[in-house]
Amino acid sequence: MAHPVVHWQALVRDPQRAASFYEAAFGWKIDDANALGYRTVEAAGRGIGGGLWPLPDGQPMVQLFVEVPDVDAALAAASANGAGVIIPKQVLPDGDEMAVIADPEGVAWGIMRART
Amino acid sequence: MVLAEFERRRRANARFSVRSFALVLGLDSASLSQVLRGRRKLSARAAASLAAKLGFAARQRDVAVNESLRRSHERRVLRQVARTAFVPSSRALARRLRLRADDVNAALARLLRDGRLAMISTTRWVVTEKEKE
Numbered sequence: 001m002a003h004p005v006v007h008w009q010a011l012v013r014d015p016q017r018a019a020s021f022y023e024a025a026f027g028w029k030i031d032d033a034n035a036l037g038y039r040t041v042e043a044a045g046r047g048i049g050g051g052l053w054p055l056p057d058g059q060p061m062v063q064l065f066v067e068v069p070d071v072d073a074a075l076a077a078a079s080a081n082g083a084g085v086i087i088p089k090q091v092l093p094d095g096d097e098m099a100v101i102a103d104p105e106g107v108a109w110g111i112m113r114a115r116t
Numbered sequence: 117m118v119l120a121e122f123e124r125r126r127r128a129n130a131r132f133s134v135r136s137f138a139l140v141l142g143l144d145s146a147s148l149s150q151v152l153r154g155r156r157k158l159s160a161r162a163a164a165s166l167a168a169k170l171g172f173a174a175r176q177r178d179v180a181v182n183e184s185l186r187r188s189h190e191r192r193v194l195r196q197v198a199r200t201a202f203v204p205s206s207r208a209l210a211r212r213l214r215l216r217a218d219d220v221n222a223a224l225a226r227l228l229r230d231g232r233l234a235m236i237s238t239t240r241w242v243v244t245e246k247e248k249e
């Protein structure tokens with residue numbers, strides 16, 4: 001089964017400043033009313049939703065998230081095919097599960113399973 | 117400018133010498149000593165060159181201060197996570213630590229990336245063995 005890209009995440013130095021820019025420049029609706037204070041960007045029209053998260057280090061970047069039915073199984077499949085695990089599975093306060101891998105080309109991908 | 121920066125560094129470190137400062141600025145210490153005593157005036161070009169060097173040093177200092185602050189936030193977050201009454205929420209952490217939620221999340225982003233913290237359920241975060249090493 002093919003797993004779809006359902007979410008993007010911009011890793012930025014200053015999420016508040018970034019949110020102000022995206023609201024002004026792109027008209028995006030951004031909401032942080034959740035336990036993490038994670039800034040979610042509403043999907044507009046044909047687009048997909050995303051979010052803003054602080055950059056741990058390095059250059060700002062955009063990460064795509066692939067939705068899977070089982071994060072552990074997806075990590076095992078990715079590892080078996082040469083990926084490295086950057087962040088193992090985490091359970092977020094709202095129940096979503098996420099992990100981050102680096103594929104064999106070095107591209108960082110988020111893996112997620114939305115709460116049921 | 118040069119004297120003010122020298123005095124600032126001297127206040128931060130009483131052992132900071134004219135010789136050390138001369139090394140930072142790429143000058144010989146006798147010339148720098150004369151500049152600091154006001155016995156020698158700097159040309160506009162020399163002043164601009166020193167300002168650039170001091171600006172660069174100031175940026176390095178800012179980076180060091182920011183890094184130290186971030187590490188302090190990480191330690192404070194981990195101390196809270198280790199408490200028995202801890203509630204997994206950046207907002208609650210921010211209130212308790214009197215930080216912005218973005219600062220808490222910046223700490224979480226690094227702690228997760230470094231494997232020092234794990235979110236193992238919706239109600240439980242733990243400090244990992246890696247952090248305890």
